Amino acid sequence: MQSVTLKVQGMSCNHCVNSIEGAVKQLGANAKVDLSAGTVTVEFNESNITLDSIKEAIEEQGYDVIN
Template sequence: MQNVTLQVEGMSCNHCVNSIEGAMKTIGATAKVDLAGKSVTVQFDESKLSLDTVKTTIEDQGYDVV
């Protein structure tokens, strides 16, 4: 399992948290969103998912991975 913390812009409320955490579940990853720190820590199996897939999934929810 790999843990990665990504800086994510555009998150401001619990809807944002639910959106990102839900999207990560759909691809088989888990996420912990830190609104104050503008970051998302994602845990995923690197043999099944790539970091690019994780980033794209977050961006598809309307947020910017920086």
Template sequence: MQTAILKVEGMSCGHCVNSVEGAVKKLGATGKVDLNAGLVTLEYEESKVSLDEIKEAIEEQGYDIKN
């Protein structure tokens, strides 16, 4: 299991949390959003999904990844 922390801009409410966490979950990974810090902590299996795929799914929800 891999872990990663992404700095994500544009998240400001519960809907944002649900959008990001839902998009990550659809890929078979787990994501925990910290709105105050603007961070998403991820856990994923590299053999099933790549970090780039997860980043793309988050960006498709309308958020900007800064790292």
């Protein structure tokens, strides 16, 4: 398992939290959004999922992943 904290722009409310955490969960990974910090911490098994696919899933929800 790998844990990475991403800086994500555009998250403003609990709906945003749910849409991001839900999208990442659909990939089979876990995400925890910190709204006030503007971060998403993702935990994933790097033998099954790439970090890039997680970033894409977040961007598809309409947010900008900074790193």
